[in-house]
Amino acid sequence: ILSSVRHTPLKFLELATSRLVLSDDGNDLKLTGISCSVQFISKMPATLRASQAGDHMYPAAATVVDLIKHRGTVNKYYMYVIQVTTMDSTMYYIFRRYSAFNTLHENLEEKFPIEAGSINMHDRTLPYLPPKKYGGRSSVRSVAEERAPQLITYLKELCALPKKIYHDDLVRAFLRQQLHDDLPYELPSTGPVFSEARTRSSSLKSVSSKPKP
Numbered sequence: 001i002l003s004s005v006r007h008t009p010l011k012f013l014e015l016a017t018s019r020l021v022l023s024d025d026g027n028d029l030k031l032t033g034i035s036c037s038v039q040f041i042s043k044m045p046a047t048l049r050a051s052q053a054g055d056h057m058y059p060a061a062a063t064v065v066d067l068i069k070h071r072g073t074v075n076k077y078y079m080y081v082i083q084v085t086t087m088d089s090t091m092y093y094i095f096r097r098y099s100a101f102n103t104l105h106e107n108l109e110e111k112f113p114i115e116a117g118s119i120n121m122h123d124r125t126l127p128y129l130p131p132k133k134y135g136g137r138s139s140v141r142s143v144a145e146e147r148a149p150q151l152i153t154y155l156k157e158l159c160a161l162p163k164k165i166y167h168d169d170l171v172r173a174f175l176r177q178q179l180h181d182d183l184p185y186e187l188p189s190t191g192p193v194f195s196e197a198r199t200r201s202s203s204l205k206s207v208s209s210k211p212k213p
Contacts, residue, residue, distance in 0.1 A: 009134070058167070059175040061085045062155045064148050067141070068095065078144035078149060081185060083192070084175050094181045096134075096174070098147060101154070104174045105129040112165060126165070127157035146195045183202035 079095040086092075108126055109116035117124025130150040133143055159166060179188035 028053070048178055057086050057088065057090065058172070059084045059159075060087045061159050062175055063192075063195050064152050064155065065093075065187060067193060069141075069147065077169065078141060080093070080148065082123075082155070083187075090134075092177055093185055094175065094177055095183060095185075098144070098151075100174065101129060101130065101151060104170060105168050108168075111168070111170065115161075115165060125161065127154045129154055152194060 062082055062084045064080045065083045067080060068079055069076055070079050077097060079097050080101075082094045082096060083091055084094060105126075106111055109118065112126065114123050117126070130147045158171065165171065172181045
């Protein structure tokens with residue numbers, strides 16, 4: 001079995017990222033109870049390993065800063081570039097599709113029914129995620145751009161929740177760097193394409209542009 005792990009394609013390890021656990025000494029990874037050397041996943045981002053080392057590497061804030069088009073094995077789709085800032089002010093980027101946000105949100109609502117307002121809507125504290133657009137596609141830039149401001153707000157409110165939720169494994173896994181986050185990316189010299197300030201400005205323009213009754 002150990003031999004099969006050593007020869008496991010990197011792609012399989014990418015899919016199994018959530019089952020990889022860093023040992024206490026930081027030298028080995030365990031995959032469903034089987035130890036394997038770190039060298040077999042040499043492409044793993046350094047922050048992925050470091051983020052398991054202690055609370056000082058735990059994400060303190062996260063926001064959408066850009067949008068990139070990614071070529072998948074079958075089609076092309078847009079991914080949101082999320083800038084994550086840790087407790088010790090280290091910054092790194094992760095790349096998530098809207099579907100990843102949606103999966104996180106659905107899992108949080110299932111795990112925290114009270115905070116999701118499933119029992120009493122007055123108790124809801126979970127932020128609202130922009131709904132799916134059944135007529136739109138993830139390959140359409142205008143659809144992805146329209147969601148960006150709402151996702152910025154979603155992440156801000158998510159990061160402000162009590163530790164019971166914000167420190168939950170679901171959120172930690174979402175904000176942690178994974179193998180597919182090892183993509184070449186540099187923030188534009190002009191700064192974030194999306195930001196909270198630009199989101200507020202866009203909202204004000206939208207309100208002011210509405211015709212008066």
